Structure formats: C-alpha cells, structure tokens
Amino acid sequence: HRHAGRRRKMDDESLKRRQTGDEVSLNAMGRLYAKIVGFSVITRYMVYVVPVGILLAVPLIVLPLTGHKNDIYLGSHGKAVGPPLFKLFLWIQISWLSLWGVKVAAWFLPHAFMFFCGIVSAGTRKYATVLSNLTIVISIFFWGLASWLTFKSLFAQAYSDDISWVVNLERVLGACFVSSAVLLGEKAIVQLIGVSYHQRSFDNRIKDSKREIHLLGLLYDASRTLFPMYCHEFAEEDYIIEDSIEMMLRRKAGKSAVPGAGAPMRIIGDVGRFGGKVTSVFGNLASEITGKHVFNPNSAHSIVIEALEKKRSSEALARRLWMSFVIEGRDALFPDDVEEVLGPAYKAEAEEAFEAIDTDANGDISLEEMVRKVVEMGKERKAIAEGMKDIGQALTAFDKVLLFIVLLISVFIFLSFFNSSLLTTIATAGTALLSLSFVFAVTTQEFLGSCIFLFVKHPYDVGDRIEISGTQMLVDRISLLYTVFTRTDKMQVSQVPNIVLNNLWIENITRSKAMSETFAVDVSFDTSFEDIELLRAEMEKFVRSPENSRDFQPDFGIGIGGVNNLDKLTLKISIKHKSNWHNDRVRATRRSKFMCALAVALKKVPILAPGGGGEPLGGPTNPSYSVAVTDQWAIESRDKAAKATDASRMVPSNAHQSPEEILQSEKNAVAALNTNRSLVLETSGMWDADARSIASRDPSDE
Structure with a gap:
C-alpha cells in the first residue's frame, strides 16, 4: 500500500531519474553553467541578458538588411501614419537591457551610498540597509521610468497623431510608473520602521x-x-x-544490575x-x-x-x-x-x-x-x-x-x-x-493605534516582565493587534488588544536597572532616636558584608514615616537591590534573607512592637494578685450576677428564677395590672361627667 506524500526507499544509494535508471548528475555543460552563474552577480546577469538580448536583436538586424526599416507601419488610420515596426522592437530591446541595467545599479546603490555618505555620518548605516532590502522595488521603479521615457521619446510623433494603441500604451506605462513610485514609498516606510525597530530593540x-x-x-x-x-x-x-x-x-547502564552491562554502552x-x-x-x-x-x-x-x-x-x-x-x-x-x-x-x-x-x-x-x-x-x-x-x-x-x-x-x-x-x-x-x-472607523482606529503603540512607543519585548494595573505578567507573544501575556501569580494566559494597552500605565521591570524596595514597620511609640540609629548601623553592616554585597547595594535608608495617633511609630525602610526583579525567585530569596536579618536586628537593639515596652504581668513593677474562695460562694455569686443581668433586660427571661419566685412575679404583675385598670376607669368616669354637664347646658341661660 502506497501512502500519499511518501517516497519509497530506493535500492541504490544514488538518486536516479524515474523509469530511466540514469543517475541525476550534471554534465560538462551543466557544471560550466553552474560555475558561471555562481561566479558573481555580473556573470549571472550576463547569462540571463545575453541570450534574450540576441533574440530581440534579430528583428533589429533583419529589418534594415531587408530594406523594411521604416516602411512597415503599425496602426495607421486615415492620413495618420503609425510608427514603424523597427521602433517597437528597438523599444523592447531597450526595455530589456534597462531592466538588468537598473538591477545592477540598484545592487551597487547601497555600497555607493555608504562610500559617499558614511564619511559624513556613521548613523547612515541603517539607510544603506533599507536600500539593500529595497533592491527589487527600486529596480521596478527605475525600469518603469526608463520604459516610459524611452517610449515617449520614440513614439512622440505617433502620440501627437493620436494613434490609439500608442496613446493607450503610453498611459499604461505612465500609470505603472506612478504606481511603482507609490509601491516604493510603501516598502520604504515598512523597511524604515523595521530597521529602526531592529536597531532600537535588538541591535x-x-x-x-x-x-x-x-x-x-x-x-x-x-x-x-x-x-x-x-x-x-x-x-x-x-x-x-x-x-x-x-x-x-x-x-x-547504571540501572542495569547485570555485571558488565555498561561495557557495550561505553563502546x-x-x-x-x-x-x-x-x-x-x-x-x-x-x-x-x-x-x-x-x-x-x-x-x-x-x-x-x-x-x-x-x-x-x-x-x-x-x-x-x-x-x-x-x-x-x-x-x-x-x-x-x-x-x-x-x-x-x-x-x-x-x-x-x-x-x-x-x-x-x-x-x-x-x-x-x-x-x-x-x-x-x-x-x-x-x-x-x-x-x-x-x-x-x-x-x-x-x-x-x-x-x-x-x-x-x-x-x-x-x-x-x-x-x-x-x-x-x-x-x-x-x-x-x-x-x-x-x-471601518473603529477598525481603522484600532489598526493605527496598534501600529503607533507597537512600532513607535514600543513599551516591551518578548520575554519582558511587566506590571500593568498592579498585575505582573510575562510577555509571551507580540502581534500587530494584540499581545499574549502570562500572569505570574496564576500562570494564566491572557490576550489583550494593543489598543487597550495603549491607554494603560505599563511598568517594564526587565528594562529597569537596579531596583529599590521600601516597606513600613510599626514599632513602639517609646522607641528612641538612638535605637533607630543602632538599627541603621546593624542593617548597614548586614548589606555591606561580603556574603551579602552581591545582592544589595551599600546604601541603606531608614526613617520615621509618621507618629499615627500617638500610639505607634512607623519606620520606612528602603533597600536597594543590585539587579531588577525580572527573576522573581532571586528577588524572593534576597527579600527573605533581608527580612530575617531585620527581625534579628530588631530583637538585638531591641525595638518593640506597638504597645510593647511595659513590664509583663507578674513582673516587679506590674504585680498580679489572686484570691481563694469556696465553691458554694462562687456558685451563689454567679447566680446572683446572672439574676441581676437578667433583671436589667427590657423583657426578662426569668431563666434563673425558682418556681416560687416565678409565681410571686406573676402575682405582682397581676396586682400592678389591676391597679392600672382602676386608674383608667376612674379617669374615664370623670371625663364622662364633664361631657354630660356641658351637653345639658342651655345657651339661652347665658
């Protein structure tokens, strides 16, 4: 069974032509051709130019020899006489030779540019690189210019006589030349952006x-x-x-337990x-x-x-x-x-x-x-x-x-x-x-904004560690319209449009030099200035020691950042690393080492925590006392305190009352209710009597 796209294994070692048995090898003419083509650019172009040029020169030789140089006209109409056939072949020959001529000129152009302009400024090397990358486009531009100008020169009379094919072909050549100029400008812009970006980022x-x-x-x-x-x-x-x-x-061999099994492996x-x-x-x-x-x-x-x-x-x-x-x-x-x-x-x-x-x-x-x-x-x-x-x-x-x-x-x-x-x-x-x-307004805006963000602002490269809106990420991939990141906290892959990143504050950690770190430590309000200076001397000794000097710079800063509500002091401690934080593992190791040394120094001075500094309970200046009581007295005291607490509630729960006490409380409540009821009845009777006296009064009596 033959598999598509697979070549069968050949019996012979040499590659042979299919169904012939002949080996694939160059003969004398092939070897001569390969040597000529590979010798230099000039010889390679001569191999391409000369054969076709000879073929195109045949009509230019035959027409004058046969006496038909100027008597075979093309496109004549009415009184207007078309151009001779000889001029058409002459223009084709000139166009063919000019094509390879401008290619050679375009190949020499970067070298000539560096020779003449490199003396003035050493920064012109990037423009020579641009010219080298634009060899083909420059050749097309100058070839279009040469073809258009030679056609206008040779067929000027026919154009004035309004020969249709001459007019149309000249318009085509002119449009092609202008279009090639636009193409040259576009390629030049792309190459300038690419070369400038390469020099700025990668060179x-x-x-x-x-x-x-x-x-x-x-x-x-x-x-x-x-x-x-x-x-x-x-x-x-x-x-x-x-x-x-x-x-x-x-x-x-190391996993094998058989004696001598490693010998074949060593062989x-x-x-x-x-x-x-x-x-x-x-x-x-x-x-x-x-x-x-x-x-x-x-x-x-x-x-x-x-x-x-x-x-x-x-x-x-x-x-x-x-x-x-x-x-x-x-x-x-x-x-x-x-x-x-x-x-x-x-x-x-x-x-x-x-x-x-x-x-x-x-x-x-x-x-x-x-x-x-x-x-x-x-x-x-x-x-x-x-x-x-x-x-x-x-x-x-x-x-x-x-x-x-x-x-x-x-x-x-x-x-x-x-x-x-x-x-x-x-x-x-x-x-x-x-x-x-x-x-396409939104798409165009996104495209232009992404181009400016990527090629002009250029805030990061692949592999950089950056921080955006408080989140640290690694740059995995950069595209024209988006960037792929990996979050360092969750190893989650995120894809963000460049137009969104264009409006964000981006901090590039990888491009940063040696970075510093500041953090706050709250200490007791009774801490003196002398203790802080002792802490400074101790930490300076730590960062300047030989085993730590490769991690930290000798500069060490410490100061009081605030007194808060007069209950504690806030110390601001600043350390300077000898590198940036691109490698998070190295940064964590250094920070842990410094924190442990800081804890030891705080205990050594000593500098106490907020609220500290007093004598502990039971010390000479802060004694503690204890009283021994019986269990019965403690139980009665607890019950008494619980009853007092329950009685102070708006609605007592009576959870700590005995049945007799509950019955007595109910009787007291009933008596209080009856007393309140008699007061209400007495008050309402007084109001009724007063109302009846007012209603029985005759106004005429007044």
Missing part, C-alpha cells in the same frame, strides 16, 4: 549576546585545555553539555566520540577556509551555543567553567583566576568576561551567580529570536494592509490616466471612501 541586544557567547567560548576552550573532555572530574557535566547518546546509554559512546572527532577534522578544514566555526560541531563556540538551548545543559556548562577556574580552597572566582588560566595574551578578554558575569560588581563570582548568569544568557538568546520572529510577523501583517491601500491608490491612478474628468473621479472616490469610513 545592541544581539551584539551583547554574541559578545557574551564569544567570551563563554573562550572560557570553555580554556576549561577543556585544563580538564579534557569526559575526564573524571567533569564527566557528568560533559555528558549533559554534549547532550549525546552517551548520557542516555549511561543512565540505562557505543566511544564510537560516537570517534565519529565526532572525524566530523571535527572536516570542520577544522571548513573553518580554515571560511573563518567560521559553524561547520565544526566540536568547536567551543558551537558547543556553547548548543548548551545554551536548554536550562539543564546551561547549568552544567556554568558548573564546569566555575569549578575548572576556581582554585582549590576558595569558594568564589576572582579576576586573577581568569587571567591566570587564559594567559597574558587574553588579558583584555579575561577582564571583559569577568565583568560580564559579575553583574553585581562586587569583585568575585559565586557558583550560584555563575549559573544564574549563564542561564540568563540562554534565555536572552531565545527571547531575541522569539521577539524578532513576532515583530517580523507583525511587520508582514502591516505590509499586507499597506499593500491593499497601494492597490486602491493604483486603481485611482489608472482611472486618472484614462479618464479625462479627473475631478469627477476624485469626487466619486472621496464619496465612496467617506461612506466606508463610517463602517
């Missing part, structure tokens, strides 16, 4: 990354010289760095290393010819690049470098160690390598610091690659949108060339665009 990062990898290659080469590959001191690290079959086979590993040595021989030959190490897989540069691809191999590389350079008995790497190993010839490189790794600038490098720096180099290399890919995709999308606009403009250009009523055409087009603007 320095790429240079720094390449330089750091070169220095790591020097250190690794010196390490291999001191301790050969797969020696017993660094066998484990070398297996991880090489990431080859030896590590996998060695693990399997296979030795075969693999022998194959690597053979590859290295050919790689050395290629390096001698090209001056590069990419063809040599065993060169220090190639091994370092491969090791930086994974975190595990990066850590193994850092351990090998650090342990091979540090002298026995020391727990840190110093500049003289690197200079001693590299030798006097590489003194400048040794100093540069030490400064690149010693990011805290404290004069020594610990193993943890070495591992962290090498891992960061690998992450930075990946972030640059991902960022360039995302920006390339965003520029491609931006280019496609602009190409659609160029297409619309080209349509109007052709209409203006073929339509005499240009104002009517512009008015119609303006009305159509105005009606469409109401439909």
Whole structure:
C-alpha cells in the first residue's frame, strides 16, 4: 500500500531519474553553467541578458538588411501614419537591457551610498540597509521610468497623431510608473520602521549576546585545555553539555544490575566520540577556509551555543567553567583566576568576561551567580529570536494592509490616466471612501493605534516582565493587534488588544536597572532616636558584608514615616537591590534573607512592637494578685450576677428564677395590672361627667 506524500526507499544509494535508471548528475555543460552563474552577480546577469538580448536583436538586424526599416507601419488610420515596426522592437530591446541595467545599479546603490555618505555620518548605516532590502522595488521603479521615457521619446510623433494603441500604451506605462513610485514609498516606510525597530530593540541586544557567547567560548576552550573532555572530574557535566547518546546509554547502564552491562554502552559512546572527532577534522578544514566555526560541531563556540538551548545543559556548562577556574580552597572566582588560566595574551578578554558575569560588581563570582548568569544568557538568546520572529510577523501583517491601500491608490491612478474628468473621479472616490469610513472607523482606529503603540512607543519585548494595573505578567507573544501575556501569580494566559494597552500605565521591570524596595514597620511609640540609629548601623553592616554585597547595594535608608495617633511609630525602610526583579525567585530569596536579618536586628537593639515596652504581668513593677474562695460562694455569686443581668433586660427571661419566685412575679404583675385598670376607669368616669354637664347646658341661660 502506497501512502500519499511518501517516497519509497530506493535500492541504490544514488538518486536516479524515474523509469530511466540514469543517475541525476550534471554534465560538462551543466557544471560550466553552474560555475558561471555562481561566479558573481555580473556573470549571472550576463547569462540571463545575453541570450534574450540576441533574440530581440534579430528583428533589429533583419529589418534594415531587408530594406523594411521604416516602411512597415503599425496602426495607421486615415492620413495618420503609425510608427514603424523597427521602433517597437528597438523599444523592447531597450526595455530589456534597462531592466538588468537598473538591477545592477540598484545592487551597487547601497555600497555607493555608504562610500559617499558614511564619511559624513556613521548613523547612515541603517539607510544603506533599507536600500539593500529595497533592491527589487527600486529596480521596478527605475525600469518603469526608463520604459516610459524611452517610449515617449520614440513614439512622440505617433502620440501627437493620436494613434490609439500608442496613446493607450503610453498611459499604461505612465500609470505603472506612478504606481511603482507609490509601491516604493510603501516598502520604504515598512523597511524604515523595521530597521529602526531592529536597531532600537535588538541591535545592541544581539551584539551583547554574541559578545557574551564569544567570551563563554573562550572560557570553555580554556576549561577543556585544563580538564579534557569526559575526564573524571567533569564527566557528568560533559555528558549533559554534549547532550549525546552517551548520557542516555549511561543512565540505562547504571540501572542495569547485570555485571558488565555498561561495557557495550561505553563502546557505543566511544564510537560516537570517534565519529565526532572525524566530523571535527572536516570542520577544522571548513573553518580554515571560511573563518567560521559553524561547520565544526566540536568547536567551543558551537558547543556553547548548543548548551545554551536548554536550562539543564546551561547549568552544567556554568558548573564546569566555575569549578575548572576556581582554585582549590576558595569558594568564589576572582579576576586573577581568569587571567591566570587564559594567559597574558587574553588579558583584555579575561577582564571583559569577568565583568560580564559579575553583574553585581562586587569583585568575585559565586557558583550560584555563575549559573544564574549563564542561564540568563540562554534565555536572552531565545527571547531575541522569539521577539524578532513576532515583530517580523507583525511587520508582514502591516505590509499586507499597506499593500491593499497601494492597490486602491493604483486603481485611482489608472482611472486618472484614462479618464479625462479627473475631478469627477476624485469626487466619486472621496464619496465612496467617506461612506466606508463610517463602517471601518473603529477598525481603522484600532489598526493605527496598534501600529503607533507597537512600532513607535514600543513599551516591551518578548520575554519582558511587566506590571500593568498592579498585575505582573510575562510577555509571551507580540502581534500587530494584540499581545499574549502570562500572569505570574496564576500562570494564566491572557490576550489583550494593543489598543487597550495603549491607554494603560505599563511598568517594564526587565528594562529597569537596579531596583529599590521600601516597606513600613510599626514599632513602639517609646522607641528612641538612638535605637533607630543602632538599627541603621546593624542593617548597614548586614548589606555591606561580603556574603551579602552581591545582592544589595551599600546604601541603606531608614526613617520615621509618621507618629499615627500617638500610639505607634512607623519606620520606612528602603533597600536597594543590585539587579531588577525580572527573576522573581532571586528577588524572593534576597527579600527573605533581608527580612530575617531585620527581625534579628530588631530583637538585638531591641525595638518593640506597638504597645510593647511595659513590664509583663507578674513582673516587679506590674504585680498580679489572686484570691481563694469556696465553691458554694462562687456558685451563689454567679447566680446572683446572672439574676441581676437578667433583671436589667427590657423583657426578662426569668431563666434563673425558682418556681416560687416565678409565681410571686406573676402575682405582682397581676396586682400592678389591676391597679392600672382602676386608674383608667376612674379617669374615664370623670371625663364622662364633664361631657354630660356641658351637653345639658342651655345657651339661652347665658
């Protein structure tokens, strides 16, 4: 059964033509053609130009020889005589030669620009890069100009005689030339944005990354010289760095309990290393010819690049470098160690390598610091690659949108060339665009806002740690209209439109330099100024100690931030880290270390908490007393207190009364009710008598 898209395995090693049995190989003519085409740009263009040019020159030679140079006319009507056929072939020949002429000129243009303009300003290199990327578009522009001008010059009389095909073709050529100018402008804008963005975002990062990898290659080469590959001191690290079959086979051999099972694995590993040595021989030959190490897989540069691809191999590389350079008995790497190993010839490189790794600038490098720096180099290399890919995709999308606009403009250009009523055409087009603007207003606003946000403001790159509205996130992917983030608190992926981010306050932690941190501590109101100064001296001693100087800067600030309601003092403590907070694990470790030291110092001074400072209960100045009572007295006291509390309620619950007391309370309530009733009846009788006396009174008696 044959699977679609799969090629059957061939019996012979050589590739052969299907159903012929002939091997696919170049003959003498093919090899000559390949040599000529690959020799230089000029020879390659000559191969393309000369054959077609000879074919186009045949009519130019045959027509004069046969006496028909000016007697074969094209498109004659009435008294108007069309142009001769000879001029048409002459124009085609000129157009063909001008095409390749402008391509050669466009190829030389960036070099000439750098030669003449580079003397004036060194910042013109980016414009030379733009010209190099616009070679094809520049060729199309000047070819359209040359074709249009030569056609107008050769067929000027026919155009004045209103020969229809001449007039129409000249209009087409003119419209094509103007459209090519618009296309050139569009491509130039895209290239300028791309080159400027690359210089601003990636150029320095790429240079720094390449330089750091070169220095790591020097250190690794010196390490291999001191301790050969797969020696017993660094066998484990070398297996991880090489990431080859030896590590996998060695693990399997270690799990096997059969005696001698590791021997075949070692044999296979030795075969693999022998194959690597053979590859290295050919790689050395290629390096001698090209001056590069990419063809040599065993060169220090190639091994370092491969090791930086994974975190595990990066850590193994850092351990090998650090342990091979540090002298026995020391727990840190110093500049003289690197200079001693590299030798006097590489003194400048040794100093540069030490400064690149010693990011805290404290004069020594610990193993943890070495591992962290090498891992960061690998992450930075990946972030640059991902960022360039995302920006390339965003520029491609931006280019496609602009190409659609160029297409619309080209349509109007052709209409203006073929339509005499240009104002009517512009008015119609303006009305159509105005009606469409109401439909695509929001989309256009989002597109333009996203372009300005991404290419002009450029607040972050791929891999940056940022903070938006109090939420810290990592930048995963950048697109033209949106950005993908990963929240650091929940590892949740979020996609946010760039037009929304355009109006938010973005704090870029990765781009920040050394960051500081301020926090408040509430202490007792009785704390004196002398105690605060003692705390300052204690914490300055902590941050300036050798084991902590690589984490914190020597500057330490402490002051009273407020007295609150005269019940406590608020101390403002400020510490300065020697790096930013891009690596949250490092920041948390440093902060925990500082907090523990602060707690110890507060107890040592001592500085007490709010409300503290008094003698504890039972102390000499704050004695406590106790009284012993009988159980019966305690029970009666509790019952008495409960009854008093219940009696004070608006509606007593009588939960603590005996049956006799409850009965007596009911009798008292009935008596009180009867007393209140007799008072009511007596009062109402008095009101009735008064009313009757008023009603029986005769007004005439007055």
